[in-house]
Amino acid sequence: MRIALAGAGRIGARHAAALARSPHVTELVIADADPRRAAVLADRLRSTHSPPTPSADAHERVRDDVALSVSVRALRGVDGLFEARPDAFVVAAATDAHADLVGRAIALRTPVFCEKPLAPDVDGTLQIVRDAESAQVPVQVGFQRRFDAGYRAARDAVASGRLGWLHTVRSCGFDPAPPPADYVPHSGGLFRDCMIHDLDSVRYVTGREVVRVVAAGANRGDAFFRECGDVDTGAALLVLDDGTLGLLAATRYNAAGYDVRLEVFGSKDSVVAGLDDHTPLTPLPGGDAERRGTAYSGFLERFTAAYDAELEVFLQVAAGATANPCPPGEALEAFYLAEACDLSRREGRAVDVEEVRR
Numbered sequence: 001m002r003i004a005l006a007g008a009g010r011i012g013a014r015h016a017a018a019l020a021r022s023p024h025v026t027e028l029v030i031a032d033a034d035p036r037r038a039a040v041l042a043d044r045l046r047s048t049h050s051p052p053t054p055s056a057d058a059h060e061r062v063r064d065d066v067a068l069s070v071s072v073r074a075l076r077g078v079d080g081l082f083e084a085r086p087d088a089f090v091v092a093a094a095t096d097a098h099a100d101l102v103g104r105a106i107a108l109r110t111p112v113f114c115e116k117p118l119a120p121d122v123d124g125t126l127q128i129v130r131d132a133e134s135a136q137v138p139v140q141v142g143f144q145r146r147f148d149a150g151y152r153a154a155r156d157a158v159a160s161g162r163l164g165w166l167h168t169v170r171s172c173g174f175d176p177a178p179p180p181a182d183y184v185p186h187s188g189g190l191f192r193d194c195m196i197h198d199l200d201s202v203r204y205v206t207g208r209e210v211v212r213v214v215a216a217g218a219n220r221g222d223a224f225f226r227e228c229g230d231v232d233t234g235a236a237l238l239v240l241d242d243g244t245l246g247l248l249a250a251t252r253y254n255a256a257g258y259d260v261r262l263e264v265f266g267s268k269d270s271v272v273a274g275l276d277d278h279t280p281l282t283p284l285p286g287g288d289a290e291r292r293g294t295a296y297s298g299f300l301e302r303f304t305a306a307y308d309a310e311l312e313v314f315l316q317v318a319a320g321a322t323a324n325p326c327p328p329g330e331a332l333e334a335f336y337l338a339e340a341c342d343l344s345r346r347e348g349r350a351v352d353v354e355e356v357r358r
Contacts, residue, residue, distance in 0.1 A: 001024055001025055001026060001027075001086075001087040001088060001315060001318065001319065002025075002026060002027040002028075002029070002084070002086045002087050003019055003025050003027070003028050003029070003086055003087065003088055003089075003090060003315075004029045004031070004081040004082075004084055004086035004088070004089050004090070005019065005028060005029065005030045005031070005081075005089075005090045005092065006031055006032070006078055006081055006089065006090070006091050006092065006093045006097070006101050007032055007091065007092035007093035007094070007097075008030055008031075008032035008034070008037045008038045008040075008041040008074075009032070009037070009092070009093075009094075010300070011092045011115060011300070012030075012032070012041070012092035012093070013041050014300055014307060015090055015092050015307070015311060016028065016030060016041055016045060016072075017045065018307060018308050018311050019070075019090065019311060020045050020070050020072055022070075022311070022312065022315060024312075024315045024319070025070050025315070026070060026071065027070065027071040027072075027073075027086075028042075028045075028070055028071070028072045028073075029073055029074075029075060029080075029081060029084050029086065030042050030072070030073070030074045030075070031074065031075040031076075031077060031078045031080055031081045032078070032093070033078065033093070033094070033097070035074070035075075035076045035077065038074040038075065039074040041074070042072045042073055042074035043074075045072045046072055078093070078097075078101070082104055082105075082108060085108070085110075086110065087110070087111075087318060087319075088110060088111045088112065088113070088314070088315070088318035089101070089102075089105040089110055089111070089112040089113070090112070090113045090114075090311070090314075091105075091112060091113065091114040091115065092115050094186075095117060095120065095186060095187070095188070096120060096186060098114055098115070098117060098118055098119060098120075099118060099119035099120070099124045099127075099128065101114070102114050102118055102128055102139060103127075103128065103131060105137070105139075106128070106131045106132055106135050106137045106139065107135075109135055109136075109137050110137065111137060111138040111139075111140075111314075111317060111318035112137070112138075112139050112140075113139075113140045113141075113142065113310075113311065113314040114139065114140070114141060114142060115141075115142040116141055116142055116143060116196065116197075116331060116334075117188065117192065117196070117331065117335065118139070118141060118328055118331050120186075120188060122332070122335055122336065122339055122356070122358060123358065125328070125331060125332050125335050126332060126358055128328050129328040129329055129332050132327070132328050138317050138318065138324045138327075139324075139327060139328050140310075140313075140314045140317055140324050140325070140326050140327070141326045141327070141328060141330060141331040142310065142326075143197065143200045143201075143204075143326050143330070143331070143334070144299075144303050144306040144307050144310050145197055145200070145201050145204070145260075145262075145303070145306065146200070146201075146204050146306075146310070146325065146326055147305075147306040147307075147309040147310040147313070148273065148274075148303060148305070148306040149305070149306075150262075150272075150273030150274055151201060151204070151205060151262060151273045151274075153271070153273065154205045154262060154264050154271050154272075154273045155204060155205045155207075157264070157269075157271050158205060158206055158207065158264060158266075159207065162266075162268065162269055163264060163265075163266025163267070163268055163269045163270065163271065164266040164267030164268030164269065165242075165266060165267045166206060166242075166244040166264060166265065166266045166267075167244060167245065167265055167266065167267065168244070168245050168246075168247065168263075168264075168265040169202055169205070169206060169238075169240075169244060169245070169246045169247070169262070169263070169264050169265070170246075170247045170248075170261075170262070170263040170265075171198040171201055171202060171246070171247075171248050171249075171261070171262045171263070172198070172248070172249045172250070172259060172260065172261055173194050173195060173197060173198050173249075173250045173259075173260050174249075174250065174251050174254035174258065174259040174260070174280075175194070175251065175252050175253075175254060175258060175298070176254055176255060176256070176257050176258050176280075176295070176297070176298065177252070177253070177255070178221060178222060178225075178232065178252035178253065179252070181222070181224040184224055184225060184228055184230055185228045187230070188338075189229075189230045189231075189342055190217065190225075190230055190231050190232070190233075190234045190250055190252070191215065191234060191236075191250075191338045191341040191342045191345070192335070192338040192339075192342065194234075194250045194252075195234060195236065195248055195250045195338065195341065196334050196335065196337070196338045197260075198248045198250065198262075199238075199248070199334050199337040199338060199341070200330065200331075200333075200334040201262055202238060202240075202246050202248070202262075203330075203333060203334065203337075205262060205264060206240060206244060206264075208240040208241050208242055208244060209240065209241045209333075209353075210238045210239065210240055210241075210246065210337050210340075210353055211239055211240065211241050211352065211353055211354075212238070212239040212350055212351065212352050212353065213236055213237065213238055213239070213337065213340045213341050213344050213350070213351055213353065214236065214237045214344055214349075214350045214351075215234060215235065215236040215237070215340075215341040215342070215344040215345040215351075216234065216235055216236075216344075216345055216348075217231030217233065217234040217235075217345045218231055218232070218233045218234075219231055219232055219233075220232060220233060220253070221252065221253050225252070231345065232251060232252040232253060233249075233250070233251040233252070233253070234249070234250050234251075234341070234345065235247075235248065235249045235250075236248040236249075236341045236344075238337075254280070256280035256281070256282070256295060257278070257280030257294075257295020257296055257297070258280070258295060258296040258297060258298050258299065258301070258302055259274075259279060259280050259281075259295070259296075260274050260299075260302060261273065261274035261275055261279070262274060274302075276293075277292040277293035278293045278294065278295055278296050278302075279295075280295035280296075310326075313325060336353055336356050336357055337353060339356040340352075340353050340355065340356050343355070343356060
């Protein structure tokens with residue numbers, strides 16, 4: 001398959017490496033708003049397979065003289081990706097470019113994988129849902145926790161009835177350090193940028209819908225969060241349609257390390273995903289537990305296997321070999337929940353999810 005990748009930043013580089021290793025990919029074409037960054041990434045991918053050879057400046061051309069099982073090349077602009085007419089697109093560009101790139105892929109009736117969010121707001125997300133359905137084009141959204149072994153096992157445990165009826169689901173997403181100040185104004189805020197993964201995970205694992213939320217936020221760290229109307233720490237109480245309660249927490253400041261866990265409690269049993277030797281919790285005296293490994297540095301390290309798995313599934317989706325495991329409608333539902341949480345946080349009241357639906 002010929003794959004076109006938009007975005008050569010941190011997550012784009014990670015996806016590019018996974019695609020270059022895939023036996024299903026014969027050609028990988030990379031573009032970025034910064035042409036040099038795309039060229040450097042393509043060059044680096046080739047050099048991992050073969051010794052580097054002399055080349056002109058990356059602005060001028062990209063080496064094509066290194067033999068690979070997959071051809072990797074960079075383009076000078078994102079528009080070239082669409083002119084290349086690939087078999088599938090992978091969108092890992094800046095958030096504000098997602099909606100346009102996905103829309104153009106849909107217009108070409110080409111399967112597309114996109115990191116969340118599909119669009120910066122509900123209306124934009126809803127438009128993509130409608131366009132994808134009308135064109136019957138697979139659009140897979142990048143909620144990587146759905147492909148993590150622990151989260152999938154938790155979902156299976158719930159579905160099997162092993163836990164009995166559920167009474168509580170707890171999820172946390174703690175980043176070790178805040179993002180750059182210039183990222184925050186365009187992030188969508190803590191609930192849409194970070195907690196949306198927890199919101200999606202609750203729906204995915206329980207198979208239930210959230211009907212009401214109560215959320216709160218706090219600013220204890222850098223002033224730039226407060227200055228753009230955001231919070232650096234947030235919590236939410238969810239009420240699911242069967243009466244199960246969800247307790248979610250997120251923060252930008254967890255210096256002990258990256259910590260993402262999901263706990264599911266039922267009338268018969270309870271399970272946890274994400275609790276291992278790398279969980280950044282220090283046991284206090286009085287117990288037998290001990291922390292044996294170093295904490296995960298961030299989401300790329302914690303979910304490395306999940307990122308690989310979701311892309312491999314996408315390639316199967318693009319080839320028509322399997323159903324789409326995370327279509328745009330799933331992203332829309334998670335977005336509704338994030339909208340409801342942020343509204344609750346701002347207005348200091350319980351919010352029924354129906355209030356934010358279009």
